[in-house]
Structure formats: C-alpha cells, structure tokens
Amino acid sequence: MALTDTxxxxxxxxxxxxxxxxxxxxxxxxxxFLGKQGSISLLLKTLGKMSPxxxxxxGPAFNGLRANVTDAIAARKxxxxxxxxxxxxxxxxxxxxLPAPQAPAGSVHPVSQVMDELAEIFADMGFAVATGPEIxxxxxxxxxxxxxxxxxxxxxxxxxxxxxxxxAGRSMLLRTHxxxxxxxxxxxxxxxxxxxxxxxxxRSDSDATHTPMFHQIEGxxxxxGIHLGHLKxxxxxxxxxxxxxxxxxxxxxxSFFPFTEPSVEVDVGYSxxxxxxxxSRRVVGGSGDDEGHAWMExxxxxxxxxxxxxxxGLDPDEWQGFAFGTGVDRLAMLKYGMDDLRAFFDGDLxxxxxxxxxxxxxxxxxxxxxxxx
Numbered sequence: 001m002a003l004t005d006t007x008x009x010x011x012x013x014x015x016x017x018x019x020x021x022x023x024x025x026x027x028x029x030x031x032x033f034l035g036k037q038g039s040i041s042l043l044l045k046t047l048g049k050m051s052p053x054x055x056x057x058x059g060p061a062f063n064g065l066r067a068n069v070t071d072a073i074a075a076r077k078x079x080x081x082x083x084x085x086x087x088x089x090x091x092x093x094x095x096x097x098l099p100a101p102q103a104p105a106g107s108v109h110p111v112s113q114v115m116d117e118l119a120e121i122f123a124d125m126g127f128a129v130a131t132g133p134e135i136x137x138x139x140x141x142x143x144x145x146x147x148x149x150x151x152x153x154x155x156x157x158x159x160x161x162x163x164x165x166x167x168a169g170r171s172m173l174l175r176t177h178x179x180x181x182x183x184x185x186x187x188x189x190x191x192x193x194x195x196x197x198x199x200x201x202x203r204s205d206s207d208a209t210h211t212p213m214f215h216q217i218e219g220x221x222x223x224x225g226i227h228l229g230h231l232k233x234x235x236x237x238x239x240x241x242x243x244x245x246x247x248x249x250x251x252x253x254x255s256f257f258p259f260t261e262p263s264v265e266v267d268v269g270y271s272x273x274x275x276x277x278x279x280s281r282r283v284v285g286g287s288g289d290d291e292g293h294a295w296m297e298x299x300x301x302x303x304x305x306x307x308x309x310x311x312x313g314l315d316p317d318e319w320q321g322f323a324f325g326t327g328v329d330r331l332a333m334l335k336y337g338m339d340d341l342r343a344f345f346d347g348d349l350x351x352x353x354x355x356x357x358x359x360x361x362x363x364x365x366x367x368x369x370x371x372x373x
Contacts, residue, residue: 006061009039013069017076026077033069040066107356111215111344114332115198117363118217121241122196130195132181137170140180144311145259160202174202182220186312191319193222211341215328222321231301231322235266243335249287251295260302260323267295281337299326
C-alpha cells in the first residue's frame with residue numbers, strides 16, 4: 001500500500017468514528033478498523049512481507065495510523081459516555097425529603113428474644129440474672145443437687161462426659177441443666193436470694209422436640225417463711241405476662257425431683273386453634289377442664305430440698321425456698337407457633353426471616369413482651 005493510501009484510510013476511519021452517535025456505533029468502527037480482521041490490522045500484517053528498507057518507512061506510518069484511530073475512538077467513546085450520564089442525571093431526580101430505603105438487616109433469633117422477654121418479666125418481680133459455666137463438674141451438676149450415684153441422669157447415654165477429671169478428681173461434663181448455677185450462687189452470695197439462671201444445656205436427645213443442645217431457664221428463691229403459695233403466685237404471674245393473657249389457669253400435680261421436696265409439675269390449659277391455611281397450633285389459655293381444652297405440662301418446680309440448701313452453704317432450719325425450671329425453646333414454640341425444635345438450629349435464613357425479630361423489638365412490660373401489634 002502506498003503511503004498516500006494510508007492518509008485516505010485515516011480520513012475514512014476518523015470520519016466514521018466522528019459520525020458515530022452511539023457507543024454501539026463506536027464499537028462497530030473499532031471492529032471495522034482495529035479488530036482482528038479490521039482494515040488497519042490487516043495493513044499492519046503486511047509489514048512482515050516488506051524488505052527492511054520498506055519497513056523502515058512504512059512502519060512508523062502504519063503505527064501512527066493505528067494510534068490516531070485508537071485515540072479518536074477513545075475520545076469519541078468518552079464524549080458519548082459523558083452525554084449518556086448527563087442525560088441520565090437529568091432524567092433521574094432524588095427526593096431528599098423521602099425516607100432512605102431500608103437497609104438489609106439481620107433478625108434476632110426467637111430464643112434470644114424469649115430470653116430477653118423472660119429476663120424482663122422476672123426483673124419486674126425482683127429477680128436477678130445469674131450465670132455459670134457450661135462445662136461443669138459432677139459435684140455441682142449432680143451431687144450438690146441431691147442426685148445419687150445411681151441416678152439415671154448420670155448415665156453415659158444421657159450425659160456428655162469429658163475424658164479428663166478436674167484437679168479435685170471430679171468428672172467433668174457438659175451441664176445437663178442450669179441448676180448448678182443455683183448452687184454456685186448460694187455458695188457465693190448466701191441468702192436471701194432471688195435469681196433466674198438462663199442458658200444452654202446439653203443432653204443426649206434428638207428428635208422433633210429434643211436436641212442435644214437446648215436452652216433452659218431456672219429460678220430460685222431462698223428466704224425465710226417461703227411456701228408453695230409463693231411458688232404458685234410467681235409462676236402464675238410469670239406465665240400470664242409471658243403469654244400476655246389473663247386467662248392462664250395452672251394445675252399443680254405432685255411429682256418427684258431429687259432437688260425439691262415436695263415437687264410439683266405445672267400444667268396449663270390450652271386449646272387447638274385452626275389457622276387459615278389449614279394448619280393448627282396450641283394456644284395457651286383457659287382451663288384444661290373446659291370443653292375443647294386440655295392440660296399441658298410446661299414447668300417442673302417445688303420446694304428446695306433441705307440437702308440442696310445445705311450443699312449451698314445455708315442452714316435449712318433458717319432458710320427455705322422454691323425452684324422451678326422450663327425449656328426456653330419450648331416456650332418459644334408455644335408462644336410463636338413453631339412445630340419443630342430442630343429448625344431452631346438449622347440456620348435457615350428463610351425460617352429466621354419469618355420467625356425472627358427486628359433489633360428494636362425490645363421486650364418491655366409496658367409495651368408488651370411479645371411481637372409488636
């Protein structure tokens with residue numbers, strides 16, 4: 001190709017680029033001249049067939065042609081992009097008086113929410129929150145709670161033991177209940193005492209209503225002159241506040257627990273309520289003896305056994321008390337309508353989005369401890 005033809009190819013390419021009205025047209029020009037089979041690309045390939053003297057003259061001209069067209073394409077593309085941005089900005093306005101769009105946010109797990117609800121309710125009744133280690137020794141977990149060596153709860157199939165003992169030679173385990181916190185608190189703080197002990201506990205169970213790890217809350221009152229009437233009033237007040245109903249009816253049944261004497265199981269009346277989608281759920285309220293109602297166990301409780309008070313470093317002739325315990329996960333299921341405990345720990349974001357709580361849904365007695373209306 002003669003060098004004069006290079007000038008005409010330059011003029012043709014620059015004219016096509018300058019006339020491009022869209023970014024697609026600019027891209028089409030780039031492909032036509034600088035693409036793999038473009039006019040300028042093919043021209044550059046002819047350099048390999050030239051003699052050294054010819055390349056010395058044609059090389060700078062051909063490369064200059066490519067540089068001129070490349071710069072023109074870049075400049076035209078920048079102009080069209082700026083024009084497109086100006087048009088977009090002119091056509092889009094933002095009303096700064098409108099609230100900002102809600103940012104994605106996580107959910108408070110129902111167990112955490114119910115824990116806060118329980119703490120709020122019992123704080124109003126003068127209870128403090130006590131905590132203790134989840135890795136316990138068998139003295140605090142069993143012996144100090146009046147559980148003999150032969151008690152079934154000590155068996156390997158019910159309890160997760162560690163292979164090593166502590167410095168005192170006591171077996172170590174994952175606590176099976178939060179009751180050891182009661183012993184530790186009595187030994188540390190003495191009496192009178194009014195505490196709740198929420199937290200994780202571990203047992204070898206796994207089905208729709210049991211998991212190897214679950215949450216429990218226990219309460220302990222130690223004072224002078226304590227009797228079952230105080231226990232019944234406390235539980236009735238607690239359940240009415242938690243379920244936000246005044247028609248909660250309790251039934252106390254004699255039972256046996258090593259750490260309380262006498263011991264009672266606490267039942268509440270409930271009914272089955274049908275949902276719009278054909279599902280049904282248990283609704284706590286009313287007497288279990290009413291038509292369409294039944295009784296359901298929700299708590300274990302009783303007067304603290306004298307031996308447990310002694311293990312807590314107190315004189316049982318001077319101090320009496322009551323204790324109670326229930327599963328936090330089960331309370332959440334009853335109140336908010338979940339039907340499978342295993343879903344609590346699956347980490348399914350769809351489940352959490354449906355049953356979770358907003359961070360600002362802080363439980364208060366004045367506003368109601370449940371879901372905001």
